Amino acid sequence: MIQANQLSKSFGEGESLVRALKEIDLRIEESEMVSIVGPSGCGKTTLLQVLSGIDEPTAGKVWINGFDVYGAKERDRSAFRLQHTGFVFQAFHLIPVLSALENVALPLIGQGIPSKKANELSRHALEQVGLESKLAALPAELSGGQNQRVAIARAIVSKPSVIWADEPTGALDTDTSHQIVGLLRHINLTMGTTIVIVTHDPKVAGQCDRIIRMENGRITAGAKKVSE
Ligand SMILES: Nc1ncnc2c1ncn2[C@@H]1O[C@H](COP(=O)(O)OP(=O)(O)OP(=O)(O)O)[C@@H](O)[C@H]1O
Numbered sequence: 001m002i003q004a005n006q007l008s009k010s011f012g013e014g015e016s017l018v019r020a021l022k023e024i025d026l027r028i029e030e031s032e033m034v035s036i037v038g039p040s041g042c043g044k045t046t047l048l049q050v051l052s053g054i055d056e057p058t059a060g061k062v063w064i065n066g067f068d069v070y071g072a073k074e075r076d077r078s079a080f081r082l083q084h085t086g087f088v089f090q091a092f093h094l095i096p097v098l099s100a101l102e103n104v105a106l107p108l109i110g111q112g113i114p115s116k117k118a119n120e121l122s123r124h125a126l127e128q129v130g131l132e133s134k135l136a137a138l139p140a141e142l143s144g145g146q147n148q149r150v151a152i153a154r155a156i157v158s159k160p161s162v163i164w165a166d167e168p169t170g171a172l173d174t175d176t177s178h179q180i181v182g183l184l185r186h187i188n189l190t191m192g193t194t195i196v197i198v199t200h201d202p203k204v205a206g207q208c209d210r211i212i213r214m215e216n217g218r219i220t221a222g223a224k225k226v227s228e
Contacts, residue, residue, distance in 0.1 A: 086155030
C-alpha cells in the first residue's frame with residue numbers, strides 16, 4: 001500500500017515560490033492500477049516524483065508497504081527504490097549504445113547480481129513483454145512501442161511491488177498506446193504489481209481501476225479507493 005499524508009512540495013522562494021503540491025492525502029492499495037490526471041502544470045509529475053522517493057517533499061510523509069520513504073536515510077531510500085520499484089517514462093530513457101538485453105540487465109548488475117544471472121532474468125523479462133526476438137537490438141533499431149516494451153521489461157526485471165509510469169504513452173500513436181497500457185494491465189493482473197500512471201490521455205486513464213484527479217496542486221477526486 002502507498003500512503004501519503006499532508007504532502008506538500010514547493011519550488012523557489014519569495015515572489016517565485018510555486019506551491020506544486022498542497023497538503024495531499026492519498027492512499028493506493030496493493031495491486032491497484034491507478035491514473036493521475038489533470039491540466040498541465042497541476043502537479044502530476046511532482047506528485048509521482050515525491051511519492052516514488054525521487055524528490056523530497058517540503059512537508060508530509062510517504063509510506064510504501066510500511067517503509068517510511070523520507071524517514072529513511074538517502075542511501076536506504078535509494079536501495080529501496082532500486083529493489084522494490086520500477087520506472088517507465090515518456091522518453092523511454094534507454095541507453096543508446098546498449099542492446100535491449102543489456103539495457104534490461106543494467107539495474108540488476110547495479111544491484112551486484114552476476115552477469116549470467118542478470119542476463120537470464122533479463123531474457124525472461126523481455127519474453128514477458130513479447131520481445132524475445134529482439135534481445136540484441138539497439139534502441140535505434142526498434143520502434144517507439146518496442147522501446148517502451150524494453151523500458152517496461154527493465155522496470156519489471158527486479159519484480160518490483162510498484163511501477164511508476166510518467167506519460168508512458170505520450171510518445172506513441174493511439175494503437176501502440178493501447179497495446180502498452182494493455183501490457184501494463186497484464187503485468188498488474190498477473191504479477192499483482194501496483195501501477196501508478198500519470199497521463200493526459202483519457203483512454204489510458206479509463207483503462208485503470210481508479211482515476212485520481214488533480215487541480216492546482218490538490219487532489220479533487222479519487223484520493224481513496226471507494227470500497228464496493
Ligand atoms: N524543478 C522545478 N522548479 C521550479 N518549478 C517547478 C519544478 N518542477 C515543477 N515545477 C512547477 O510546479 C508545478 C507543477 O509541475 P508538474 O510538472 O508537476 O505539473 P504536471 O501536472 O506534471 O504538468 P504537465 O502535465 O505539463 O507535465 C508547475 O507550476 C511547474 O512549473
